[in-house]
Amino acid sequence: MNEDIPRLGIDIGRVIIDGSAHPSGDDTAFFSGDEATMLATPEVPGAVESIARLVPRFGGRVWLVSKCGPRVQARTLRWLAAHDFHRRSGVDPAQVRFCRARADKRQHCLDLALTHFVDDHPEVHAAIRGAVTHQYFFGPQRRPVPDYGHPTPTWADVERLFIDSLLTPACEAAPRRGTG
DSSP, rough: OOSSSSSEEEBBTTTTTTGGTTTTSSSTTOOOOOHHHHHHHOOOOOOHHHHHHHHHHTTTTTTEHHHHHHHHHHHHHHHHHHTTHHHHHHOOOSSSSEEEEGGGGGHHHHHOOEEEEEEEEEEHHHHBBTTSSSSEEEOOOOOOOOOTTEESSSSSHHHHHHHHHHHHHHGGGGOOOOOO
C-alpha cells in the first residue's frame, strides 16, 4: 500500500447521488426515469461541500470510481454535468472511472495508488482490503463495520476522519474505527 502521497477514491451512487431521496419517493428514479426525473435526483447531503474541502487537502488527487453498466454510466456523467459537480467540488472530470463489477474497483485502487476510499457497499470494501489503507463505509450499514474500516454515516463523519488520517503519520495510520 502506498502511504507516501494521499490519494482519495469516492463511489458515486448513494455516496454522492442520493437516489433514495428522490422527490418522487421512488429510489429507482435515477435508473428508470426519464431524463428530467433522473436529473432531479438529489445529492447526498453535504457531499459536494465536503469533497470541495477535501480536494485541496489531497492536492487534487481525488477520483470517482463507480460500478455500473454503460446506460447508468452515461446517466451518471449527465447528472454530474447537470449538477455542475466538477466545478463545485474541484474533482477533475478526467478523474472519473467506471467498472462493471464491484470487485473491479480493487484494480482501480491499485492503478491509482489510492490510500483512502469511501463506498457504501461492504462487498467493495472486502474487495479493496489490503489495497487501500483507509476504508470508509458510508451511510447506514446493515452489519457492523469490520475492524479494517471506519463507519461514516454522514459526510461530516467522512471529512472529520479523512482530515484526522492526513494528520496522522503513515507509520501510525493503522485503521481506527470511528463513529458519528
